[in-house]
Amino acid sequence: MDITREIELGSEDPVIFWIEPFATDIGEVTTVSTHQPATSFQVGSTLVTYTFTDDATPPNSEFCEFMVQSRQVKLSREFFLVGSTAVMYSISDASQNTAICTFTITISTVDTTPPSVTCPADITRVIELGEGGINVEWDLPSGTDLSEPVTIVSTTRQPGSFFTVGQIEITYVLTDAASNQNSCNFMVTVTTMDTIPPSIIGCPGRQEATIEFGLQGIEVSWIEPTAFDISNVANLVSVSAPPGSLFMVGDTNVTYVFADSSGNLATCFFIVTVLTEDTTPPEIPNCPNTIQETIELGSDDPIIVWVEPVATDLSGASVFSNSHTSGSTFQVGETVVTYLFSDPFGNMAVCSFSVVVNTVDTTPPVISNCPVNQDVVVELGDESGTAIWEEPTATDLSGVAILSTRTHIPGETFPVGQTVVMYIFTDPSMNSDLCQFVVIVRTVDSINPVCQDVPEGISVMLELGEQGVTVEWTPPTCFDLSGVTTLTPSHLSGSFFLIDTTTDVTFTCVDPAGLTGMCSFPVVIIPIDTTAPRIISCPSQESPTVTIELGEPGVMVTWQEPMVSDLSEVVLVSQSHMPNQFFVVGPTTVTYVYRDSSNNMANCQFVVSVLTVDTVAPIISLCPVEQTIQVELGVTSAVAFWVEPTATDVSGTATLLSRSNGPGESVPLGTTIVNYIFTDASSNTATCTFSITVSPVDTTPPVVVCTEDVPFEVELGTTGTIAVWTEPTATDISGVTSLTERSHSPGSFFSVGKTTVIYVFSDNTGNSATCIFCVCITTVDTTPPTCANVPQGVSGVVELGVTGTLVDWVELTCEDQSEQHL
Numbered sequence: 066m067d068i069t070r071e072i073e074l075g076s077e078d079p080v081i082f083w084i085e086p087f088a089t090d091i092g093e094v095t096t097v098s099t100h101q102p103a104t105s106f107q108v109g110s111t112l113v114t115y116t117f118t119d120d121a122t123p124p125n126s127e128f129c130e131f132m133v134q135s136r137q138v139k140l141s142r143e144f145f146l147v148g149s150t151a152v153m154y155s156i157s158d159a160s161q162n163t164a165i166c167t168f169t170i171t172i173s174t175v176d177t178t179p180p181s182v183t184c185p186a187d188i189t190r191v192i193e194l195g196e197g198g199i200n201v202e203w204d205l206p207s208g209t210d211l212s213e214p215v216t217i218v219s220t221t222r223q224p225g226s227f228f229t230v231g232q233i234e235i236t237y238v239l240t241d242a243a244s245n246q247n248s249c250n251f252m253v254t255v256t257t258m259d260t261i262p263p264s265i266i267g268c269p270g271r272q273e274a275t276i277e278f279g280l281q282g283i284e285v286s287w288i289e290p291t292a293f294d295i296s297n298v299a300n301l302v303s304v305s306a307p308p309g310s311l312f313m314v315g316d317t318n319v320t321y322v323f324a325d326s327s328g329n330l331a332t333c334f335f336i337v338t339v340l341t342e343d344t345t346p347p348e349i350p351n352c353p354n355t356i357q358e359t360i361e362l363g364s365d366d367p368i369i370v371w372v373e374p375v376a377t378d379l380s381g382a383s384v385f386s387n388s389h390t391s392g393s394t395f396q397v398g399e400t401v402v403t404y405l406f407s408d409p410f411g412n413m414a415v416c417s418f419s420v421v422v423n424t425v426d427t428t429p430p431v432i433s434n435c436p437v438n439q440d441v442v443v444e445l446g447d448e449s450g451t452a453i454w455e456e457p458t459a460t461d462l463s464g465v466a467i468l469s470t471r472t473h474i475p476g477e478t479f480p481v482g483q484t485v486v487m488y489i490f491t492d493p494s495m496n497s498d499l500c501q502f503v504v505i506v507r508t509v510d511s512i513n514p515v516c517q518d519v520p521e522g523i524s525v526m527l528e529l530g531e532q533g534v535t536v537e538w539t540p541p542t543c544f545d546l547s548g549v550t551t552l553t554p555s556h557l558s559g560s561f562f563l564i565d566t567t568t569d570v571t572f573t574c575v576d577p578a579g580l581t582g583m584c585s586f587p588v589v590i591i592p593i594d595t596t597a598p599r600i601i602s603c604p605s606q607e608s609p610t611v612t613i614e615l616g617e618p619g620v621m622v623t624w625q626e627p628m629v630s631d632l633s634e635v636v637l638v639s640q641s642h643m644p645n646q647f648f649v650v651g652p653t654t655v656t657y658v659y660r661d662s663s664n665n666m667a668n669c670q671f672v673v674s675v676l677t678v679d680t681v682a683p684i685i686s687l688c689p690v691e692q693t694i695q696v697e698l699g700v701t702s703a704v705a706f707w708v709e710p711t712a713t714d715v716s717g718t719a720t721l722l723s724r725s726n727g728p729g730e731s732v733p734l735g736t737t738i739v740n741y742i743f744t745d746a747s748s749n750t751a752t753c754t755f756s757i758t759v760s761p762v763d764t765t766p767p768v769v770v771c772t773e774d775v776p777f778e779v780e781l782g783t784t785g786t787i788a789v790w791t792e793p794t795a796t797d798i799s800g801v802t803s804l805t806e807r808s809h810s811p812g813s814f815f816s817v818g819k820t821t822v823i824y825v826f827s828d829n830t831g832n833s834a835t836c837i838f839c840v841c842i843t844t845v846d847t848t849p850p851t852c853a854n855v856p857q858g859v860s861g862v863v864e865l866g867v868t869g870t871l872v873d874w875v876e877l878t879c880e881d882q883s884e885q886h887l
């Protein structure tokens with residue numbers, strides 16, 4: 066439970082004692098506390114916490130908590146004899162109110178000597194290393210005292226408890242009949258001893274290695290074993306052969322020995338076996354090199370002979386197979402010959418060489434299609450001519466025949482006379498052959514005469530309706546290499562040609578060799594039309610005129626479209642408007658354009674006029690709504706204000722024609738009708754009418770006869786009282802008033818202090834008046850003081866035989882509701 070100590074005002078921090086709590090458990094219990102007995106505590110409250118934890122996994126915990134409270138007070142101290150003594154206090158306040166307080170001090174004797182305790186000696190136990198602990202037994206401690214009996218009240222462990230490795234202090238607390246306590250302490254020590262050898266991890270199994278036949282031994286490696294011991298110490302003390310050692314053919318024993326810190330030994334044993342095998346292939350000392358043979362191109366395949374290879378082996382025996390034998394026939398080119406040897410263990414050896422058969426070429430190429438002599442005929446007067454022939458080709462035993470020389474190519478120009486042409490072909494072995502022929506160029510006359518200065522053509526425009534016309538021109542001339550020609554025309558200059566016809570005029574030239582040349586030009590007689598179309602009914606004399614309401618954008622207008630005539634076909638080229646089309650207000654020009662097949666143009670143009678008339682009255686905006694003006698009762702009129710209306714018109718002009726009243730004028734009681742009349746330029750009128758009503762109202766509040774402030778007195782410490790007063794009254798010019806609000810009523814309870822009371826009176830039109838006053842409650846003191854913490858009796862204890870002792874008690878504290886000095 067909580068501990069409370071009172072000390073003299075100004076004293077040092079007190080030392081507080083208590084019997085420490087303890088806990089029991091089937092295992093070891095660990096105790097941790099925030100404070101210890103016989104510790105100084107500062108003035109105030111301090112929380113003391115004991116935490117008990119067992120050795121379970123996870124651990125279990127319990128808590129013991131209590132408060133240590135230390136407070137400073139004013140103490141009185143006097144000497145009192147053993148027995149009972151009465152003490153009396155008398156207290157008065159400033160109003161001479163008096164209070165009496167009494168209590169008794171009693172002094173008695175007590176036994177404070179602790180018992181004598183016989184405690185067990187320290188205990189030591191030894192267990193195997195790795196074990197968790199051991200149960201330990203001991204004899205309970207005993208005690209003697211003048212005040213029998215002496216009993217054990219607490220212990221940190223019981224005999225037979227389980228103890229882990231280490232040292233633990235055991236504490237027993239014993240008490241006598243007077244509750245005097247003494248403690249007994251002894252040590253329990255648990256130590257360990259190691260008798261178990263280490264455990265070997267990864268001891269290798271049999272290790273095997275193979276070496277070449279004839280070798281004596283080989284180095285062998287392995288992953289070395291390791292060891293673990295409960296003491297965490299396991300050392301390798303000996304090894305017969307480490308990894309990487311040389312091992313002879315056969316079996317070899319390998320031993321590892323490990324020891325822990327207590328000298329316990331563990332052994333790892335395994336065998337290393339070395340085997341032999343033959344992996345060396347046979348040796349071939351006389352494998353032939355490449356064999357070269359040359360023959361004439363086109364000859365039969367040759368027979369090739371060589372000394373066949375042999376092989377030797379450590380085993381003394383070998384066999385072979387081969388792809389070709391000596392004396393075989395080989396084709397032109399490279400052929401690989403292979404001999405394969407093997408011993409009884411399957412080891413292989415290969416002998417490989419090439420047989421190369423080459424050819425030689427001594428035969429020249431053979432030329433085909435060598436051209437014959439070429440005869441070229443050119444026109445008289447030409448100095449050369451072009452000759453074309455099919456070029457010769459060549460073949461060769463090697464498959465390749467190259468044109469190494471050519472003096473001319475087909476399509477070249479050759480002079481009049483004879484020219485020798487040569488082709489030379491060569492094979493890769495530089496064997497060559499020649500092709501030769503002659504190109505002969507001779508002249509003949511084969512060119513026809515030609516016309517010169519031939520007219521390009523004659524065109525004559527003739528008005529439609531004429532039959533024809535006479536046409537004249539300058540005849541052309543003839544030219545020929547011989548210098549002699551005859552000209553014959555189909556028509557003479559000045560001939561008559563019909564209208565709308567095309568006639569070819571032809572001229573023929575003849576030279577002495579009978580060769581002819583012709584030329585011609587056309588004579589075209591073209592009829593033309595230059596007369597424009599004739600418009601019969603253009604509406605220009607009867608232009609349409611339409612009247613619409615002012616403000617409308619336009620109207621649909623129609624008319625009879627014009628008619629037109631012409632000797633040829635007539636086409637309507639353009640038309641600006643169509644009948645039944647929309648026309649805006651004002652004049653609009655309408656145009657028709659016609660064209661005949663000869664592009665002669667004619668047009669028809671007239672004006673469509675759309676006129677407006679105004680028959681719509683102006684439109685009034687912001688015509689005021691009805692107005693109601695209130696005036697104080699007895700007033701006969703009021704000044705009225707409003708925003709005057711405005712008007713707009715489709716014509717753009719709307720004028721105020723008249724008004725019956727204006728803003729700011731005086732209006733009598735009752736209803737007055739106000740009129741505004743607007744007109745436009747066409748005398749169309751519009752009227753705005755609204756009413757103004759003037760009515761009287763009452764705005765004067767009632768007159769109140771208010772109550773004065775109301776005072777009351779109550780006893781000091783009383784919260785309030787019931788108050789009464791004469792209620793206020795009110796009158797009004799209307800003759801009628803009523804109480805509409807009241808915050809408090811006479812006979813209500815009022816707390817000490819000032820309370821505001823409010824009355825509100827109203828007339829029939831809602832005008833109100835307020836009455837405010839104070840109900841003021843004050844206090845007076847007629848009650849004596851009261852004392853607190855009066856001792857109910859003070860007890861003191863002295864050792865048996867002592868006559869008395871000094872006694873301390875806390876001075877009384879007294880209070881008075883006046884809070885004045887006592």
